[in-house]
Amino acid sequence: MARRQLVLLSLIVCLPLALLAWLGWRVARNEQIRIRRQFYEVFEQQLKDIDSTLVDYFQEREREFLTLADSQSFDAGQLRESIRQEPRVQQIFVLHPDGSLLHPRPDSSLNDSERGFLVQTSQVLIDRDLIRLANSTSNIAGDAKVALSERSDASPRSSAASPTHGWYSWHWGRGLHLIFWHRRPSGHITGVLLERSRWMADLIAELPDTEQSNSGNDLAAEARIRLLDSQADVAYQWGRFEPPEGAEAFVDIALSHPLNSWRLQYLITDDWFETTGPGSAYFNIVSGIVFAAVTLIVLGLVFYREYAREIREATQRVNFVNQVSHELKTPLTNIRMYADLLERDLDSVEGEENGLALERLKVIVSESQRLSRLITNVLTFARGQRDQNVTRPTTDRVDRVICRCLERFEPILQGSGIDVHFDRGADALVNVDIDALEQILINLLSNVEKYADGSGRLEIVSRQQNDRTQIVVADDGPGIPPEHRSQIFQSFFRVADALEDAPGTGIGLSIARQLARLHGGDLVLQHSQMGARFCVELRTPAAPDGDGA
Amino acid sequence: MKVLVAEDDPLIRKAVAEVLADEGYQVLEATNGRAALEMFDEHSPDFVCLDVMMPEVNGYEVCRQLRSANFDIPIIFISAKSEEIDKVVGLELGADDFIIKPFGVKELIARIRAVTRRCHETQAAPETKTFRMGDLEVVPAELRARRGSETIELSLRDVQILQLFHQHCGEVLNRTTIFDLVWGEEYFPNSRTLDQHISRLRKRIEIRPDEPALIRTVHGAGYRFDG
Numbered sequence: 001m002a003r004r005q006l007v008l009l010s011l012i013v014c015l016p017l018a019l020l021a022w023l024g025w026r027v028a029r030n031e032q033i034r035i036r037r038q039f040y041e042v043f044e045q046q047l048k049d050i051d052s053t054l055v056d057y058f059q060e061r062e063r064e065f066l067t068l069a070d071s072q073s074f075d076a077g078q079l080r081e082s083i084r085q086e087p088r089v090q091q092i093f094v095l096h097p098d099g100s101l102l103h104p105r106p107d108s109s110l111n112d113s114e115r116g117f118l119v120q121t122s123q124v125l126i127d128r129d130l131i132r133l134a135n136s137t138s139n140i141a142g143d144a145k146v147a148l149s150e151r152s153d154a155s156p157r158s159s160a161a162s163p164t165h166g167w168y169s170w171h172w173g174r175g176l177h178l179i180f181w182h183r184r185p186s187g188h189i190t191g192v193l194l195e196r197s198r199w200m201a202d203l204i205a206e207l208p209d210t211e212q213s214n215s216g217n218d219l220a221a222e223a224r225i226r227l228l229d230s231q232a233d234v235a236y237q238w239g240r241f242e243p244p245e246g247a248e249a250f251v252d253i254a255l256s257h258p259l260n261s262w263r264l265q266y267l268i269t270d271d272w273f274e275t276t277g278p279g280s281a282y283f284n285i286v287s288g289i290v291f292a293a294v295t296l297i298v299l300g301l302v303f304y305r306e307y308a309r310e311i312r313e314a315t316q317r318v319n320f321v322n323q324v325s326h327e328l329k330t331p332l333t334n335i336r337m338y339a340d341l342l343e344r345d346l347d348s349v350e351g352e353e354n355g356l357a358l359e360r361l362k363v364i365v366s367e368s369q370r371l372s373r374l375i376t377n378v379l380t381f382a383r384g385q386r387d388q389n390v391t392r393p394t395t396d397r398v399d400r401v402i403c404r405c406l407e408r409f410e411p412i413l414q415g416s417g418i419d420v421h422f423d424r425g426a427d428a429l430v431n432v433d434i435d436a437l438e439q440i441l442i443n444l445l446s447n448v449e450k451y452a453d454g455s456g457r458l459e460i461v462s463r464q465q466n467d468r469t470q471i472v473v474a475d476d477g478p479g480i481p482p483e484h485r486s487q488i489f490q491s492f493f494r495v496a497d498a499l500e501d502a503p504g505t506g507i508g509l510s511i512a513r514q515l516a517r518l519h520g521g522d523l524v525l526q527h528s529q530m531g532a533r534f535c536v537e538l539r540t541p542a543a544p545d546g547d548g549a
Numbered sequence: 550m551k552v553l554v555a556e557d558d559p560l561i562r563k564a565v566a567e568v569l570a571d572e573g574y575q576v577l578e579a580t581n582g583r584a585a586l587e588m589f590d591e592h593s594p595d596f597v598c599l600d601v602m603m604p605e606v607n608g609y610e611v612c613r614q615l616r617s618a619n620f621d622i623p624i625i626f627i628s629a630k631s632e633e634i635d636k637v638v639g640l641e642l643g644a645d646d647f648i649i650k651p652f653g654v655k656e657l658i659a660r661i662r663a664v665t666r667r668c669h670e671t672q673a674a675p676e677t678k679t680f681r682m683g684d685l686e687v688v689p690a691e692l693r694a695r696r697g698s699e700t701i702e703l704s705l706r707d708v709q710i711l712q713l714f715h716q717h718c719g720e721v722l723n724r725t726t727i728f729d730l731v732w733g734e735e736y737f738p739n740s741r742t743l744d745q746h747i748s749r750l751r752k753r754i755e756i757r758p759d760e761p762a763l764i765r766t767v768h769g770a771g772y773r774f775d776g
């Protein structure tokens with residue numbers, strides 16, 4: 001019993017705990033994902049800011065070179081002079097609208113730089129890649145700024161804007177090289193090849209220092225930002241965090257044109273989320289769950305203690321009632337015995353006053369019998385609670401036991417104006433627990449006495465077949481209201497509303513049924529037109545040694 | 550028949566003794582287990598009523614000692630403890646029956662008679678032969694009489710009285726004789742006791758107790774059964 005309650009209690013505690021833990025885990029995970037996403041957005045924005053710095057740099061160069069390219073005549077000497085004056089320019093070249101190189105002419109006398117340029121750009125110029133790009137939208141004049149977003153790999157963006165200038169990038173030797181081109185109204189194209197080491201140095205100068213602690217940006221201090229070139233080699237990096245070999249970037253974006261083959265990466269430590277703000281949110285959730293768990297367990301323990309205390313108190317109460325009932329037995333035996341003896345004495349004395357004395361004595365006898373029945377019921381009930389009721393069959397005739405019970409109830413029933421009709425049919429010698437049978441019958445008869453008071457008739461029918469005995473006890477009293485029929489065998493149930501003044505404890509029928517079932521039978525309420533009709537069935541094997549009577 | 554009653558509550562002991570004496574038994578009273586064992590040795594009763602809870606030596610112990618000394622007489626426990634476990638212990642010790650407190654005179658008598666019947670069955674004494682008195686068949690072994698289909702419960706005393714009248718059919722038996730033969734010499738006669746007894750007996754065995762046909766009153770002399 002207690003074990004079952006314990007299991008139930010631990011279930012009640014554990015199930016919500018498990019649910020809570022699961023929900024907490026879910027919430028924590030979602031929270032973590034949300035936080036990561038937020039930080040992703042923040043870091044991505046940082047990288048975009050860096051990207052726009054670089055874009056700004058190229059826009060500035062674009063303006064510079066546009067002026068430069070525009071002002072150029074096609075004179076070689078002048079061009080060479082311009083190159084000398086512009087440290088960012090490696091070479092300036094001019095293409096004829098038909099694609100042939102006007103400067104530096106391969107067939108003219110060239111300096112070292114020009115020869116190197118021809119080697120370096122031969123692929124671009126021979127393939128006419130650049131000229132195709134520059135002329136692809138040549139028939140329409142357009143906004144120069146759009147050209148910045150025009151991709152060098154010539155993705156066919158059929159924009160209405162037709163650039164007159166733009167960037168061209170290609171790979172040669174150590175890496176990426178950049179050319180700014182400008183198409184003049186005449187169709188000639190002036191190109192500026194940027195000095196690679198110079199623009200790279202310029203870019204790096206635009207970016208924060210490697211060793212700088214990035215004051216004002218604590219996040220970057222705990223992180224590392226990498227600029228990767230088209231070979232995925234680190235071109236530049238800053239931030240104090242030293243990522244291990246092969247660390248995955250938290251945010252990874254491509255740079256804008258013309259460096260669109262380059263990437264910017266944001267790397268942070270793995271435990272970054274745990275050690276900073278978002279980790280504490282996780283901690284809050286975990287501590288919340290732990291708190292709820294502790295509360296649940298404490299509540300469970302409190303309830304268990306309460307329950308155990310109540311059980312203990314209930315047991316004590318039952319024990320107390322038991323004890324008191326036991327203590328009542330000896331005085332009650334004396335009252336009953338001496339009342340019986342006095343009745344017997346008065347019985348044999350003739351006299352006028354005797355009648356009245358006998359009447360009064362009968363009240364004492366019947367009331368002490370009632371008290372005995374009550375005590376017996378209480379003790380039987382208490383034993384039943386402990387599963388200690390056992391039958392102890394002896395050899396007797398069922399009818400004889402019924403007669404004895406009726407004899408005991410006769411004065412009371414007569415006093416209540418009830419006529420008893422006993423239809424005998426169970427006179428075989430059988431094995432039957434007389435005490436149990438008597439207790440069942442007495443409980444039924446005392447119900448008749450209590451509830452069917454003043455109504456005409458009590459009918460008892462006994463029948464035997466094989467090893468079964470059936471006894472029907474029927475009265476024509478008020479009966480049992482249909483809505484209570486299913487409850488009358490429950491302990492402590494009483495049909496109280498209708499019969500408030502009838503005394504009783506509400507255990508009689510429950511005990512009677514329990515005893516009948518213990519005796520291999522049952523006690524049921526049968527349907528009847530009038531009054532209450534109970535049927536007791538018992539297993540009564542025939543006694544092996546019948547006396548033939 | 551001699552009955553030993555061992556019970557520490559004086560009121561219960563007195564009442565039980567009175568009922569048993571009235572039933573026709575010779576009663577020996579003991580206030581505790583030790584006294585019960587001593588009296589048993591001295592008087593060797595025909596059966597024993599033992600209270601379970603007694604000072605000095607309890608009822609179970611008395612039962613165990615009697616059984617281990619091989620006394621095969623009926624033993625009835627009088628117990629306030631109706632717990633099943635006690636019944637089991639008592640029965641294992643060899644008790645024949647239990648009377649559970651609280652009980653009344655009728656329950657006590659019913660149990661005592663049942664045990665007496667069992668005594669008669671096992672002993673099959675010659676005085677237990679069935680005999681007839683008019684239309685009444687008396688079965689001493691069962692402590693019962695029958696008239697047609699009707700069964701009448703009798704006490705040991707009733708049977709003894711009926712046996713006496715049957716043996717002295719047609720003779721007038723005066724009160725002293727009846728007392729001496731039925732109650733025994735050590736019993737102080739009280740004419741009312743006998744008259745009461747006869748009166749109660751008539752109520753049960755006579756068809757019309759006001760005009761008795763079996764045991765007739767012979768005024769000034771005593772009673773007579775005419776056969």
